[in-house]
Amino acid sequence: MTARKFLKIVKERDPQAYKLAKTRGILNSLCEKLGLIPFLKKWTKETCVADAKKYKTRVEWNAGSAGYNAARKNNWLDECCKHMPKINHWTKEDCIADAKKYKTRSEWRKKSGTFYNMAERNDWLDECCQHMLILRIKWTKEICIADAQKYKTHNEWAKKSPNAYSAANRNNWLKECRQHMKLRILKWTKEACVADALKYKTRNDWNIKSSGAYSAAKRNGWFKECCKHMVQMIEHWTLEVCMIDALKYKTRNDCNIKSNNAYSAAKRNGWFEECCKHMVQMREHWTLEVCMIDALKYKTRDEWRRKSSGAYYAAKRHGWFEECCKHMPKRNEWSKENCINDAKKYNTPGEWQNKSESAYKAARKNGWMKECRKHMK
Numbered sequence: 001m002t003a004r005k006f007l008k009i010v011k012e013r014d015p016q017a018y019k020l021a022k023t024r025g026i027l028n029s030l031c032e033k034l035g036l037i038p039f040l041k042k043w044t045k046e047t048c049v050a051d052a053k054k055y056k057t058r059v060e061w062n063a064g065s066a067g068y069n070a071a072r073k074n075n076w077l078d079e080c081c082k083h084m085p086k087i088n089h090w091t092k093e094d095c096i097a098d099a100k101k102y103k104t105r106s107e108w109r110k111k112s113g114t115f116y117n118m119a120e121r122n123d124w125l126d127e128c129c130q131h132m133l134i135l136r137i138k139w140t141k142e143i144c145i146a147d148a149q150k151y152k153t154h155n156e157w158a159k160k161s162p163n164a165y166s167a168a169n170r171n172n173w174l175k176e177c178r179q180h181m182k183l184r185i186l187k188w189t190k191e192a193c194v195a196d197a198l199k200y201k202t203r204n205d206w207n208i209k210s211s212g213a214y215s216a217a218k219r220n221g222w223f224k225e226c227c228k229h230m231v232q233m234i235e236h237w238t239l240e241v242c243m244i245d246a247l248k249y250k251t252r253n254d255c256n257i258k259s260n261n262a263y264s265a266a267k268r269n270g271w272f273e274e275c276c277k278h279m280v281q282m283r284e285h286w287t288l289e290v291c292m293i294d295a296l297k298y299k300t301r302d303e304w305r306r307k308s309s310g311a312y313y314a315a316k317r318h319g320w321f322e323e324c325c326k327h328m329p330k331r332n333e334w335s336k337e338n339c340i341n342d343a344k345k346y347n348t349p350g351e352w353q354n355k356s357e358s359a360y361k362a363a364r365k366n367g368w369m370k371e372c373r374k375h376m377k
Helices: 003-013 017-025 027-033 045-052 058-064 069-072 093-097 103-111 113-121 140-147 154-160 162-170 190-197 203-210 211-220 238-247 250-256 259-269 288-295 301-307 311-318 336-343 349-357 357-365
Strands: none
Touching: 003 017, 003 027, 003 154, 045 203, 093 113, 103 113, 140 162, 154 162, 190 211, 190 357, 238 259, 250 259, 288 311, 301 311, 336 357, 349 357
C-alpha cells in the first residue's frame, strides 16, 4: 500500500484523526513508522510555492493540500500566496449589512463567521446586532415584577415562567413580585375543605387534584362530611367481590396494576390463590432441572444473564450456577500478553472498549493501558 492510499483510507474512516495528524504535521512520520513507500514528500519553500499556484484562494489551498500547513509553519504563507486575491478588510458598514440577514447572534456566528469575528474583534457587535432577537434575558428586579404581573398565583408563575421565578427567588425579590397574587390557603378550615371537595366527584379524584384539602379533611375528622356528595366506591372487598373483579384479568400482574385495591384485599385476606385460579402462570418455579435446561440455550454466562435473568439468578441463589454452566467456556483470564494481543485487533481505544470490554477492563485495572494502546491512533 502507498502512503497516499493509506492516508485516503484514514481520511474517509476517521476524518477527525486525519485532521489532527495533519495539523500537528505528523503524517510523514506516521507513514514512515508503518513502512509505507513512497514516503510523503518533505515540503521546501520551492515546493510550497509551486503547490500554492494550483489554487486560487488560501481557503481552497488549506482544504486541498498539506503544503498550506507547511508554509504556515515556516512563515512562507505571504510569499506563497502572492498570486491569490487579498482577504477583504471588512468595514463596520459591511458587518452591519451582513448581520441584517440573520435573526440571532448565534445564527450569524454559525452562518457568517468571518463577519461575526470581525465585528467582535472591533467591538461592533452590539451595534451590528441591534435588530436581533434577545434570547438570553438579564433578569432585573423590574423585569421580574413585570413578568410576574402576567400570572394570578405563585404556582402558575413558577410553572409557566421558571427563569423569571428562579431569578426572583435567587435575588430575594419574591415578596415584591407576588404582591398582586392571590394568597394560597395556608390553613384548611372545615368550610374550605367542604367547598373544595364539591369540585370533585370521587375521593380518588379529590386526592389526586387537591391533596392538601384531602389530607386536612382526613386529619381533622371531616372526611365523611366532605365526601357526602361523592360517588360511593366499593369500600368492603368480600371474597365474592374480589373473585368477580379478578375475572377481568388474565395475569396477576395485570390485576395488580389495574385493580390494586381488590388485589391487595385478596392478598390480605388469604384469598389470592383462589381468585387467581383462572390466570396464566407467568413466573416459572426454577428447579435445578429447569435451570439446567434453560442454560443449555446459551453459549456464555453473560448471554444467559442478559436473555434469561430469572433462571440465571435462581441458579446463583441456590448454588447450582457452576453445574448449569458446565457446557459454557470459562471466562478468559486476561494476562498482560493476552490483553496486548487482543488490543492489536482494534484501531482506537473506543473500538477496543466497545468490542472487547472484558480485555479493556482488565488492562485498565492492572495498569497496562499504555502498553496495550501503543499501536493505536
